[in-house]
Amino acid sequence: MPPPTRQVELWCDSFHEGTWACEEIVSLLPSATCSVSYHLGFLPVYRFDTPEFSLVIQVFGDYASWEFIPDSIKELLTWGKPDLVAYDREANRILFAVEETAAVPTGNQALQRCERMYGSSRSRIPFWYLLSEYGVHIDGGTRRASIWPTMMGLKLTQHYRTPCLVLSYSSESSPEDYGAGDGTLSLFQALTAILRNFAKGCSLLQDLGPLLATQYQAMLTFVGSQGENLTGFIPQREKLTDSSTASILASIATGETTPASGGFLEWPITSGLPPKFLEEQSPSDLIKPDILLPAVEALKTKKVCYTLSTNAGSRPQPPKELAEWIKQQEGHFKRGSLLAVPAAFSMKLADFPPSIGGGRHVTTAKNILYLIDKWKYLRKVIEVAYPRLERRLPSWGEEEPCLLYVSNSVKPGRIFGDPFTGQIAAFASIFGKFDLRSRRTIAYFPHQAHGQVQLNRERANKGFLIISELVDLLIFHAGVVLDVKEKSWI
Amino acid sequence: MDLIQANGSTFRVTEELARWRFELEIKASENWWIAFTNPTAGPWKRLMGRKNDGTMGEVHRFQRDEDRPDLVLVCDAAREIAIIEAKDTLEKLIVKSQVIKSVGVITNLARLLSEKSDNSYWRERAHYGIVAGLLWASVDDTSAKSFDAMVKHYRDELPRVAIFGVEVLKDPTGQLSCRELWAPRTRPEGMPAMCRPACLS
Numbered sequence: 196m197p198p199p200t201r202q203v204e205l206w207c208d209s210f211h212e213g214t215w216a217c218e219e220i221v222s223l224l225p226s227a228t229c230s231v232s233y234h235l236g237f238l239p240v241y242r243f244d245t246p247e248f249s250l251v252i253q254v255f256g257d258y259a260s261w262e263f264i265p266d267s268i269k270e271l272l273t274w275g276k277p278d279l280v281a282y283d284r285e286a287n288r289i290l291f292a293v294e295e296t297a298a299v300p301t302g303n304q305a306l307q308r309c310e311r312m313y314g315s316s317r318s319r320i321p322f323w324y325l326l327s328e329y330g331v332h333i334d335g336g337t338r339r340a341s342i343w344p345t346m347m348g349l350k351l352t353q354h355y356r357t358p359c360l361v362l363s364y365s366s367e368s369s370p371e372d373y374g375a376g377d378g379t380l381s382l383f384q385a386l387t388a389i390l391r392n393f394a395k396g397c398s399l400l401q402d403l404g405p406l407l408a409t410q411y412q413a414m415l416t417f418v419g420s421q422g423e424n425l426t427g428f429i430p431q432r433e434k435l436t437d438s439s440t441a442s443i444l445a446s447i448a449t450g451e452t453t454p455a456s457g458g459f460l461e462w463p464i465t466s467g468l469p470p471k472f473l474e475e476q477s478p479s480d481l482i483k484p485d486i487l488l489p490a491v492e493a494l495k496t497k498k499v500c501y502t503l504s505t506n507a508g509s510r511p512q513p514p515k516e517l518a519e520w521i522k523q524q525e526g527h528f529k530r531g532s533l534l535a536v537p538a539a540f541s542m543k544l545a546d547f548p549p550s551i552g553g554g555r556h557v558t559t560a561k562n563i564l565y566l567i568d569k570w571k572y573l574r575k576v577i578e579v580a581y582p583r584l585e586r587r588l589p590s591w592g593e594e595e596p597c598l599l600y601v602s603n604s605v606k607p608g609r610i611f612g613d614p615f616t617g618q619i620a621a622f623a624s625i626f627g628k629f630d631l632r633s634r635r636t637i638a639y640f641p642h643q644a645h646g647q648v649q650l651n652r653e654r655a656n657k658g659f660l661i662i663s664e665l666v667d668l669l670i671f672h673a674g675v676v677l678d679v680k681e682k683s684w685i
Numbered sequence: 686m687d688l689i690q691a692n693g694s695t696f697r698v699t700e701e702l703a704r705w706r707f708e709l710e711i712k713a714s715e716n717w718w719i720a721f722t723n724p725t726a727g728p729w730k731r732l733m734g735r736k737n738d739g740t741m742g743e744v745h746r747f748q749r750d751e752d753r754p755d756l757v758l759v760c761d762a763a764r765e766i767a768i769i770e771a772k773d774t775l776e777k778l779i780v781k782s783q784v785i786k787s788v789g790v791i792t793n794l795a796r797l798l799s800e801k802s803d804n805s806y807w808r809e810r811a812h813y814g815i816v817a818g819l820l821w822a823s824v825d826d827t828s829a830k831s832f833d834a835m836v837k838h839y840r841d842e843l844p845r846v847a848i849f850g851v852e853v854l855k856d857p858t859g860q861l862s863c864r865e866l867w868a869p870r871t872r873p874e875g876m877p878a879m880c881r882p883a884c885l886s
Contacts, residue, residue: 209724210705236861237706257701262694297730298749 200249201394203290206268206280210239210256212295216279217241217252219383220390248394267318274314275616275657277322281386283393289318290399291389293382295325297371305341307614309621310661312344312359316351317664321358321389321400321448324348325382328363328417329370337370342422345414347621349444349460352411354629358400358448360385360410363417381410400449407448412441426503428472430462461630464568464596465498476501482509483547483603485559485641487670490576491567491599492560499572502562511554512605518544520605524644527607528672531646532684536583538673542642547605557603559641564622565599570635573597581674587685589668589678597635597667598626605642610669611658623665637668645671650682698822698861700773703853704755706861707771707820707879711758716877720744720766721757732757732798734806742806745797752790755820759810763876766810768794769818769851775827778819779838788842791817795846814873817843820851827852832866847871851879 207213217239221229227243234240239254255261258272267289268280279293292315298304305326315322328340344361351359362378369375385406392401400407419435434440440459446452465473478492494500512520521542528540547555567573571593578585600622602615609615619638627634648659648669662669662679669677676685696702701724711717721732730753732745747753755771770787772778778787795815802811819835821827827850836848850866863880 209701211722211724233709235859237702237709256705257699260696260699260702262696 197244198246198248198395200251201396202251202253202284203390203393204265204282204284205252205254206258206264206282207254207256208258208276208278210237210254212278213254213256214239216293216383216386217254219379220252220387223383223387224391243394248391250390250394252390271314271318271320273657273660274317275308275311275661277311277315281390289320290393291321291323291386293323293325293386295382297327297373298330303614303618305344306621307617309344309347309617309624310619310657311617312347312351312361313620313624313661313665316355316357316359319355319357322360323358323382323385324361325378326361326363327365327371328376328378329365329367331370337367339421339424340417342418342425343621343625345418346460346625349411349414349418350624350629352444352448353454353459354624356447356450356454358385358403358407360407361414362410363413377413381406381413385410404442404445404449404451407445408441411444411448415441427475428469428503430460430467434459460625461632462566462626464566464632465501466568468501473498473501479561481560482558483556487577487580487639487641487674488560488601490579491565491573494565494567494572494576497572499568501566502564503566504562509550509556509558511550511552511556512547514544514549514553514555517547517555517557517605520607523607524605524642524672527646528644529646531644531675534675534684536587538581538583538675540644540673542672557605557642559603560601563601563603563618564626565601566626566634567597567599569593570595570597573599573637577670577674584674584676584685588676589681591635591667595635596627596632597637598622600636600638602638602640603642604640607643607647610640610643610647611656611662616658616661620661620665628665635668636666637670638662638666639670641670641672643671645675645677645684648677694859696859698773698853698855700755700771700822702861703773703820703822704771706853707851707863708756710863710880713881714877714879716762717758717760717767717879719756720759721754723753723755734801734804734808734810736806740806742804744801744804744807752786752793754790754794756818757794758818758879759813760877761810763873764810764813765816765873765876766795766798766813767816767818767849767879769820771820773822775819775821775823775831775835775852778821779835784838784842787817787819788839791815791843791846814847816847816849816873816876818849818851820853822853822855824855826854826864827866829866833868836868847873 205213224243227245230242232240241252243250265282277292277294281290294308294311312322330338332338348359348361362382364373364376364378365371366375373379388403389399392399415435422429447454476495478495525540550556570591574588623636666679711719730747731743733741734744735741754768756769758767768791799811801807832850839848852864854862865880
């Protein structure tokens, strides 16, 4: 008697991605008889027959086209739109989700899709992010990918005990080539194994441990080799080269092992830093003056705050556009919620120093991320910068460590969109939102007016969803604060 | 086998669906091949050429902020290149800002490709003719009159380029098919059809 046929719907951003995935799976099932037909003249239907199982994959391109898109996929998409989502309609469950990008993985590119990792992980959906390790920048030079998505995958795996992997394709000699490196093949080996398990009626991750361990090892190796080019310090660095780490991560991902307390890659408060790294922490000058950040920089002198790099670049903006944006921000500011203690709009073009090329600098500090030992230190400097906030900020535990994320954009609307949402999701996940000693997350938008945020309208916004879960406070221009958890303006 | 029942009332034909349906038509064609397609993501953002032995290679890589067409097709037999703009409705193709953008894309890409004779994957194609295509989705046959009216929006800006339409038709059962439309006496002589004969108007 032939085995029963199991069916999977492969939902995709585009048909190309869906059929690409299916063709890769075909190539990994050499013993299967594979056929493809087109339902209604365009919907790809792949059929795989082996003595052990029969599987049909129906591809649905373009999420927005379909009335019967499952609610669970709709919910997942609200956290960012992965490129591939495999769905079992019979059991109403998502088997896996995949994000892949051909973009050169430098700057914001690598981070701006990270919210999708979070969205899948929080729903315990196995997730893979495939990106190019090497890319050719517009200046013709070769760049290597950022470590942050990989770090995020390692952290989310431990917290949610679900596979969350970042795989790389390409090589230094073949940048951006999907066929170079191990990542593409490894991704489809994993997806094929899950689909095979599904078709055979087994547990989805059955026997995937060794493959996942190989993938985690590649991630650890990448962080080990690239990490210190991007940051001066990686906690528990020795675990990156410990031969058992990848296997432990794989068994955490498959639910066989519980993560050890005081887990892997937990960024300490300053007392846990290597003395030399801490000693080198010193305040940096700002490119564009700011009322709050010099005092935050000064916390480094007191050795109660640290940063991981000081190389945020400045991309000067054309004065004419900048002036227009400031005018728009002022309009938004005036439309903002009434505040118990009024704040005053004070942004003007002259605040932004001219650049050599005729633009204006909008970058304030050379860091976009500060790790601060205790909320009381940050609270104090916020209150000094903005006296109207004195005794009005949340009364969290004074000893709680926190993370300050800075976004300097002046263009209106750049709060909940790309790349900020992905950056915040990545930094909050990496730097301690889920650690035993959890960090509070505060995002500072010195050039954005609070009036852009309409709390009653933001519920369906991807960025707002992410911020609602991962951020505690938003600080806007003039020190207007949104207590995200309380949904209240300060 | 019970597939999830997609039918005429369970989906709408977006630009992605329409373009994909036409691409399947081209893949079935013996004469035309796809040099570039513009889905939302993935490893397809390069315009590719091919050598006589069939190996494909990059001819042009679109920059992130560069306007791109939705499809570029090549017919070596007729020495023609089709640069196609797609939208989910015909109406969207005749909005003035869209006409300006589409004409710019077609004009710029035509010029760029004419300068690629040094590229080993492109070579002689730098001297091929250019035809401009407009692709849209519909549930009713677009009349010749409507098509001619649409072409007029582009004619002034593209006076020397043959313009054709590709209509992706959805029937009440949800079946999609393609239909190729040309204004009278504009189809280049000897140019093979893009859509299969059964689908031709």
